[in-house]
Amino acid sequence: MSAMELHWLLYAAAFGLIVIGIIGVVTLSNIFRIVLALVIAEAGANLLLVIAGYRFDAIAPILSGSSVATGVMVDPVPQAMVLTSIVIGVGIQALALALVIKVYQHYKTLDLREIHQRLMNDIDQESGVRPLLSPHKPAGKRPLPEPQTVTGYHDIARGGNE
């Protein structure tokens, strides 16, 4: 594999991970999975940073004692940055999981749409504003029972004509 091909492959992988993560965060409804999607997206961003400093066929940028650099070295700055951003990422993810637990304890569900609905209801209730939708289930049976007298479309149409 040539240097160019490898480079494009790595970039494609990084952006692919970011896109997968973002799609996951936007479309998933289970909040634990959302956290995982966020982890994937972050891995993509970190990979992108590492590639930014990558040189094909280069050696690790380590100089010891009085040795002088021989040949091409990879750029060490992005590696230091990635280390930082991984650590930050882990911290944020731990915080996210702690919040997932807290949310589950209070709302007994992991479904984001339901949580959001109940959050909105809570806010509306606290501020004394009537919510747009009733929090109660509709009275009576659901789905509605079939109408009994109707036999078919043509019968009604004919009946109407008569």
Next chain:
Amino acid sequence: MNNIAFNIALPLLAAFLLPVIHNGSAKASRLVGPFVLLAMCWFAAAYFIFIEHPVALALGGFLPPLGISFHLDQLSLLMAVIIPLMLLLLWPYTNREGFREEALLLLLAGASSGMALSGDLFNIYVFYELLSVASFGLAASTHNGAAFAATFRYLVISGLGTVLALTGIGLIYTQTGTLNLAHIGQLAAQLDNNVGLAAFALIVLGIGVKAEIFPVNGWVPEVYATAKPRISALLAGLISKLAVLAIVRLLVVAYADTDALSLLLVLGILGIIWGELSAWRAKDLKRMFAFSSIGQLGMVLVAFSIPGEAGMFAGLAMMLHHLLVKPALFMLTENWSGSISSLTGAARQSPLGAALFILFALSLIGVPPFPGFWAKLIMVTGLVGADDSLYLLALGILLTATVIEANYLIRCAIQLYAPADENSSQSAKHGRLTLSISSALGVVLIISLFSITPLGNKLYQIAAEASNRSLYINTTLSNAQVPALRKIQ
């Protein structure tokens, strides 16, 4: 006089030592925070008063562009003074529950000072993340289900923003090979392409989560409705401005003459439209102010997108005005959390609160003698001077938004002074602490009303310095100073 690093080190140290001190003596731990904040004020104010020209500090001893540098000019030092002052004002003096909130606030103070002072893109990102973590903790500190759920959504949006910002930083690094803002500025020609613009857009969307920029501000109404008024005041007033400032620094240094300005302009216009219309529809004060702050930050963004000094001047004026007014308004929601219709006759129960509400609302709308009017006037002049059809569109939207703002704020004011009926809630009285915080901000507003000319001159000077790109680059790359402590070694 190289102690500006204490503005970051001291609060961080205090934040992590606070649990230990609290174990020893709870009383002592309550004194630590205010003392640290006062010290921060002192250090930053000393620099702010005596500084003659911008200074770059190479903290690690390595000169930029290799080492990490702090950029001290009047703008960053002004923010470094405002941060501890604002925190002192909104400090939980009556909190007897423990040290958690105080530790988080100190963390916030350190991180936001770092963000204001840093001259390195990655450093800004690290401080931004630290600030995020502190603000998540503060937003969740109400400890009920709604607050946790709102904070979780905040965290997810913010986390997504982090990924975008990091991608943007990575792209800038691939194009220029540096992260020092001044060095990026020197190599700005390499960023004037699609990849460079995409990087800027990603960073705007990423850091813009805190700045309540249009597509990434879904968390705003929920968090501000569930958090304590004090925390909402801090997030809307202070933190959003720091995020805006980080974006503006990058804009001035590297993207001043590119399409990035139109991007900010369009995002700002969308923010104004969305924020003001939602605020107009809102039925309770907290969410009304939350949406109105989205609209106001849209205006700030539009102001900063005007090219040249005029834009920086207008942006700073709008930004500082909002920084002063919105925290006070959020504080006033403390016992006015019900729907607006339940506030009928609240002025009778809390006359001072209602009077302050009128004062701040008038300034926010931009009624002539108040500072808000001058800020908007500067912005209108800048928009007209920009001489471009898109800016004229923005001008039209700004004026329409002002009318909408006037409508919903005056509607509330009328409600407050209406004769009480059966709808009115029983306890619309404000606590003494709330009132004194709002009054303090009100006094500042009135003082600035009477000294508008010297303030305007000073602000113009700050703006001229901050929008001077070659000055920024030369300060860091040619004249960076190594702190005295490092020289001795």
